[in-house]
Amino acid sequence: xxxxxxxxxxxxxxxxxxxxxxxxxxxxxxxxxxxxxxxxxxxxxxxxxxxxxxxxxxxxxxxxxxxxx
Numbered sequence: 001x002x003x004x005x006x007x008x009x010x011x012x013x014x015x016x017x018x019x020x021x022x023x024x025x026x027x028x029x030x031x032x033x034x035x036x037x038x039x040x041x042x043x044x045x046x047x048x049x050x051x052x053x054x055x056x057x058x059x060x061x062x063x064x065x066x067x068x069x
Contacts, residue, residue, distance in 0.1 A: 003040040
């Protein structure tokens with residue numbers, strides 16, 4: 001699965017998130033968020049449903065809103 005980095009960045013801006021605050025809400029280390037966002041910017045896929053779900057829950061949105069085909 002590929003993540004929609006534009007949507008993620010928009011949600012982070014909407015919530016005033018830093019990598020640290022997003023990681024805290026996701027229940028992961030900041031380094032994990034930084035790594036995942038870097039992969040998403042490059043267009044590298046392979047995100048697990050668990051990772052997509054963590055982002056979606058942190059933003060309070062549906063998982064499908066974060067995916068690109």
